[in-house]
Amino acid sequence: MGPKIAEKCGICHDNDAKYKCPKCGIKYCSLTCYKDEARHKDPVDSTDQKEEQIGKNEKPANSAKPPQLASPEYSKIYTETPEIQELLKYNTVKFHLSKVHRILSSEVADPNESNMNNEMKRQLAVDYLNTLRYGGIHYNEAIEEFCQLSLSKLNNPDQSNA
Structure with a gap:
């Protein structure tokens, strides 16, 4: 096997990625790229995945229900x-x-x-x-x-x- 090819930074796309964002999982090369929040991927949570599976026009049955409050x-x-x-x-x-x-x-x-x-x-x-x-x-x-x-x-x- 040959040497492992380094993956490029998912933010600047110039340097080799050294780190992985704990929030969205994108690989980045430096603190500057880490702090560039506009270019980070939005993490997809389970609610978003469920809504995608249901379809754009439909919502889960409980999505409009307000939370149960004390009074x-x-x-x-x-x-x-x-x-x-x-x-x-x-x-x-x-x-x-x-x-x-x-x-x-x-x-x-x-x-x-x-x-x-x-x-x-x-x-x-x-x-x-x-x-x-x-x-x-x-x-x-x-x-x-x-x-x-x-x-x-x-x-x-x-x-x-x-």
Whole structure:
């Protein structure tokens, strides 16, 4: 067998590929090519594959069904606020909201540890969100927008989408 022929970079197509992107699997040669997000392939997840198999005009039966939320009030806010629906597509928003959920629903398993009461959990969750909001040490614009939209909808449920 002869020497192995190196595959070319899938981004610049000039140099030999040395690495493989963990997100999309494209092979690339350098940090510059790795950071060129516009040229990376969009990873195809299982939902996209199912939709392709079903056809362009058909959707899976459960695709239009909104997620099950804790109350009808929250469900109404979600279905009537496309901005919130869009923000919930961001991984950073989902990640931080899941952390808040874990804080609020956590129970200490160690019997020697004192369990936090609900008020302490709420305060910890608020403190965590405040580090992500405007002026916080870990400011996150998407979380700030999500909090502002959610608070305005909860405080003014009759407010229109305009």
